Structure formats: C-alpha cells, structure tokens
Amino acid sequence: MALPGDPLYDTAALRAIEASALAGQADPAILMQRAGRAGWQMARRCWPDARRIAVVCGPGNNGGDGYVLALQALQAGMDVRVVRLESQAPRTEAAQAMCAAFETAGGRIVHFDGALPAADLVIDALFGIGLSRAPDDATTALIEAISGHGAPVLALDTPSGLSADRGSVAGAAVVATRTLQFLAPQLGLRTGDGPDHAGALSLDTLGIARTCVTDARPAARRVDTHDLAHWLKPRRRNAHKGRHGRVLCIGGDHSTGGAVLLAAGAALRAGAGLVEVATQGAHVAPLLARWPEAMVRRTDNVSALAGAFEAADVVALGPGLGRGAWGHTLFEETLDAATANDRPLVLDADALNLLAARPRTLPAGVVLTPHPGEAARLLGVDTADIQRDRPAAVRALAARWNAVVVLKGAGSLVCAPGGVPWLIDAGNPGMATGGMGDVLTGIIAALRAQGHGAEDAAVCAALLHAVAGDRAAAQGGERGLLPGDLIDILRACANPGAHA
Numbered sequence: 470m471a472l473p474g475d476p477l478y479d480t481a482a483l484r485a486i487e488a489s490a491l492a493g494q495a496d497p498a499i500l501m502q503r504a505g506r507a508g509w510q511m512a513r514r515c516w517p518d519a520r521r522i523a524v525v526c527g528p529g530n531n532g533g534d535g536y537v538l539a540l541q542a543l544q545a546g547m548d549v550r551v552v553r554l555e556s557q558a559p560r561t562e563a564a565q566a567m568c569a570a571f572e573t574a575g576g577r578i579v580h581f582d583g584a585l586p587a588a589d590l591v592i593d594a595l596f597g598i599g600l601s602r603a604p605d606d607a608t609t610a611l612i613e614a615i616s617g618h619g620a621p622v623l624a625l626d627t628p629s630g631l632s633a634d635r636g637s638v639a640g641a642a643v644v645a646t647r648t649l650q651f652l653a654p655q656l657g658l659r660t661g662d663g664p665d666h667a668g669a670l671s672l673d674t675l676g677i678a679r680t681c682v683t684d685a686r687p688a689a690r691r692v693d694t695h696d697l698a699h700w701l702k703p704r705r706r707n708a709h710k711g712r713h714g715r716v717l718c719i720g721g722d723h724s725t726g727g728a729v730l731l732a733a734g735a736a737l738r739a740g741a742g743l744v745e746v747a748t749q750g751a752h753v754a755p756l757l758a759r760w761p762e763a764m765v766r767r768t769d770n771v772s773a774l775a776g777a778f779e780a781a782d783v784v785a786l787g788p789g790l791g792r793g794a795w796g797h798t799l800f801e802e803t804l805d806a807a808t809a810n811d812r813p814l815v816l817d818a819d820a821l822n823l824l825a826a827r828p829r830t831l832p833a834g835v836v837l838t839p840h841p842g843e844a845a846r847l848l849g850v851d852t853a854d855i856q857r858d859r860p861a862a863v864r865a866l867a868a869r870w871n872a873v874v875v876l877k878g879a880g881s882l883v884c885a886p887g888g889v890p891w892l893i894d895a896g897n898p899g900m901a902t903g904g905m906g907d908v909l910t911g912i913i914a915a916l917r918a919q920g921h922g923a924e925d926a927a928v929c930a931a932l933l934h935a936v937a938g939d940r941a942a943a944q945g946g947e948r949g950l951l952p953g954d955l956i957d958i959l960r961a962c963a964n965p966g967a968h969a
C-alpha cells in the first residue's frame with residue numbers, strides 16, 4: 470500500500486535532483502532561467518499592481534535567479550532595482566551571465582547602504598539552499614532591511630538565513646510573505662522556525678523530469694488532514710467494544726489529576742473501546758463526572774492494578790504522574806510489568822523525565838512524546854540543541870531509545886528507529902498550552918488499542934491532534950484554546966467522511 474503523505478527533501482537531495490535534472494542539458498543555467506521566470510510569474514500573479522520591484526541578490530545562484538527575475542520585470546516595464554552588498558557581486562558563472570544580461574538591458578544595480586529603495590514588492594534572492602553559515606553584520610543588516618521594509622516579500626527557494634535542512638535560524642533570517650521553492654519541497658520550511666519565516670509556500674518544479682525527484686531520498690514525509698483517512702477507516706458493522714481495545718491511563722498525582730483526566734477523555738473520544746484510569750488524586754469524582762464512561766481506581770502501586778494491567782491492550786503512563794515517590798514507584802513497576810508482559814506503552818510528561826533521570830532499556834513498541842525540553846533531557850543536551858536541528862533530534866531520539874518518538878512543537882516530527890521522519894503539517898500556536906500533550910497521549914493510546922502499530926498510531930495521532938487543534942482554533946481563535954476544546958472536536962475529526 471502506498472505510503473500516505475508527500476516527500477520533503479533536504480539540501481543534499483535537492484543538489485542531487487539539480488544534478489540529475491542538469492545531466493545532459495546543454496545550458497547549465499537553464500534551471501536558473503526557469504527559476505527566475507517562475508519567480509516573476511509568481512510575483513505578477515500574487516502582486517499584479519506592484520510596479521517598483523527591489524530585487525536583493527546574493528553572490529550565488531540564488532542571486533542568479535534574482536537577476537533573471539529582475540530582467541523579466543525590467544522587460545515588462547517595471548521600475549526595477551537590484552540591491553546587493555558591495556562584497557557580494559555574483560561569483561558563479563551562471564549568475565555573472567544573468568547579472569550581465571540585466572545590466573546590458575539597462576538594469577540598475579545599487580549597493581546596499583543601510584536602507585532598501587522604496588518598492589511595492591521585495592524579492593529575496595540573497596541565499597537559497599547554499600546558506601553555509603551565520604550571516605555577518607552587513608548581511609544581517611540587509612536581511613533585517615528586507616524583513617522590515619513593509620512591502621510584501623517573495624523569497625526565492627528559501628527565506629534567506631533559514632536552514633532548509635534544519636528549519637532553524639543562525640542569527641537572522643528573512644520573514645517572507647511567500648516562498649517559491651524550486652524543484653522539490655524542502656523540509657526546513659515546515660518545522661521549527663520555518664513556518665514563521667517562509668510564509669505561504671509555493672513550488673515550481675522547473676519542468677524537470679519527475680524521475681529526477683522520485684529517485685532522490687526524502688528527508689521526511691509530510692502528512693496533513695487529507696491523510697487521516699489512510700488510517701481512520703470506517704468501522705466494520707460487526708463490532709464490539711473489545712474490538713476497539715482497552716486503554717489503561719496511569720497518572721494523576723494529588724495536584725495534577727486533570728492531566729490523566731484529559732488523557733482518558735481523549736482516549737475515549739479517539740475511539741478506545743474501554744478506558745481505565747489508575748490515579749491517586751482526589752479527582753476521581755470530577756473525572757467520573759466528566760467521563761462516566763471511564764473506569765477509575767485509586768492506586769499506590771502496579772500490583773494493585775493486577776487485573777487492569779493484564780486486561781489493558783496499551784498503557785499510557787505519565788500524564789500528571791509527578792516525580793515524587795508515588796510517581797517513581799509507578800514508573801519503575803509499570804515499565805517492569807510492560808516489559809514482562811510485552812504490553813505496548815505510551816510514555817509522556819514525567820514518565821519521560823523519570824526515564825531521562827533513570828535510563829533503562831525500553832520494551833518494543835514504545836511511543837515517546839517529548840516536547841523540546843523533555844527531548845533535551847532524553848538526549849542529555851540543551852533545548853536549543855534540539856530546536857537547532859529538529860529532524861536530526863527526532864532521529865537521534867528514536868535511535869537512542871529504540872522507540873517511536875513524537876517531537877512536539879511547530880511542525881511536529883514523528884520517527885521510528887532508523888526510519889524516515891514524518892512531518893505533521895497541521896497545528897497552531899494555540900496548542901502551546903498545558904494539557905495538550907495529555908490529549909495527544911490519550912489519542913496515541915486509543916489508536917494503539919485499536920490495532921495500529923506504534924509508528925502508525927503515533928503519526929495518525931499527532932496528525933489527528935493537530936487537525937483537531939486547527940479546527941477548534943478556526944471556531945474560536947487560537948488564544949484561549951484549551952485541551953478540552955480538542956477533545957470535544959476529536960470525534961468529528963476521527964471519522965473522516967462520516968459527516969461528509
């Protein structure tokens with residue numbers, strides 16, 4: 470069965486695609502010509518009234534694309550200025566040729582003196598996939614002038630200063646209104662700082678053969694709301710609650726009972742047949758009031774859970790667990806029991822912090838759901854290290870713990886050990902609030918209990934969680950979005966097509 474989603478590429482793959490596309494081409498600048506023309510057609514389509522065009526060109530082939538665009542605009546009768554740093558005259562043969570063609574046609578090139586000229590549209594052709602280091606002060610000033618100009622910004626290939634591989638910014642990066650990618654879609658524009666800098670995304674394949682792209686190794690696979698149906702099929706008529714699995718949620722110390730309540734509610738709304746909660750807080754009554762469908766028991770240790778543990782198809786450990794004596798006991802005993810009984814586990818929140826503090830080998834089929842801070846503790850690095858290269862971080866976490874990992878954050882990433890990461894192309898900043906992770910944990914556990922493998926359950930759950938977050942935000946706004954809002958909308962999202 471075909472994998473859901475679309476491939477995303479890193480710069481190494483893009484270089485391979487470019488080489489494959491240029492093989493046998495008489496004119497090595499053919500792609501640059503097409504890129505510059507595509508950029509100008511995009512500019513005309515998105516900003517048809519723009520007359521004064523400022524094109525910021527860098528020293529490489531991204532700049533070369535810019536010179537081609539500038540010539541196109543000049544020949545269309547626009548008022549065009551190419552702006553560059555005096556130190557950044559075109560260095561590649563192709564870019565030099567395009568620059569010469571622009572000047573021969575009467576194009577004007579001005580050196581950046583701290584301010585960009587008045588313009589109706591700014592084109593960012595400073596750096597593309599060749600960015601190799603943090604911009605120096607002069608380049609930073611130019612980047613900031615682009616972002617602060619006030620006119621719309623069309624970035625060619627990559628917003629300059631953003632890593633197309635890592636989705637991170639070393640120093641400064643252009644904030645673009647739209648980014649026109651060339652050849653194939655880039656991973657870095659969709660995770661970490663990518664979405665904030667790339668703006669709306671477009672792609673022009675520059676007319677290359679499809680095989681040039683399909684032969685390249687994807688850096689990730691992007692999934693969005695349209696892919697939910699791949700996992701969430703209509704239910705068979707001959708069903709009973711046992712077929713939909715049994716989830717045991719363990720967590721909820723005295724002051725953090727709400728977390729395990731959210732996980733249990735999410736598991737119910739994501740379709741688990743039965744949900745049991747083992748907790749110790751004084752929140753049993755409110756939990757049952759909110760979810761009378763859940764079975765709740767107070768517990769001090771796993772042996773007290775004997776029946777529940779055996780009966781469970783999957784155990785979610787961590788929401789509100791805390792790191793006190795009670796949490797420690799349940800952490801160690803649950804992992805021992807899950808290992809002995811080969812019970813699928815979802816570990817979140819304090820279970821992750823306890824695992825980082827007391828490393829141990831995990832049984833097969835575990836799903837970890839760290840946010841960047843928990844991820845940092847699980848790898849023994851700083852949070853900044855995680856965010857600097859999220860794709861590398863999620864691969865490292867999956868390998869280090871031999872588990873499927875959901876690295877939460879802008880553009881959540883999911884990865885199995887040795888696998889290609891999945892990029893969740895949904896979600897919004899309204900979801901950056903306490904309790905949202907507990908909801909995700911409940912959804913993963915519910916999908917595991919319904920028979921999905923660890924990787925499928927993690928990808929589908931992360932996508933379902935983000936889609937529900939977007940739908941809830943669309944109804945009432947991102948600010949003030951609460952985990953309960955997602956739970957209330959989960960059912961509608963978890964049955965694609967049911968309400969069509």
Ligand SMILES: NC(=O)C1=CN([C@@H]2O[C@H](COP(=O)(O)OP(=O)(O)OC[C@H]3O[C@@H](n4cnc5c(N)ncnc54)[C@H](OP(=O)(O)O)[C@@H]3O)[C@@H](O)[C@H]2O)[C@H](O)CC1
Nearest residue numbers: 487501504529530531596597598599600601602603604626
């Ligand atoms: N994707 C494709 O196949 C296509 C590529 N095209 C366009 O070309 C760029 C890639 O071009 P490239 O020349 O490899 O790289 P860039 O233009 O992005 O910039 C690299 C040059 O800039 C210098 N550089 C890098 N980082 C910095 C920095 N922080 N400060 C100053 N200068 C920097 C770098 O110099 P080095 O010292 O690193 O050698 C290079 O000179 C791609 O993005 C597309 O826009 C085709 O035209 C279309 C298809």
Ligand SMILES: [K+]
Nearest residue numbers: 593596625627
């Ligand atoms: K650029």
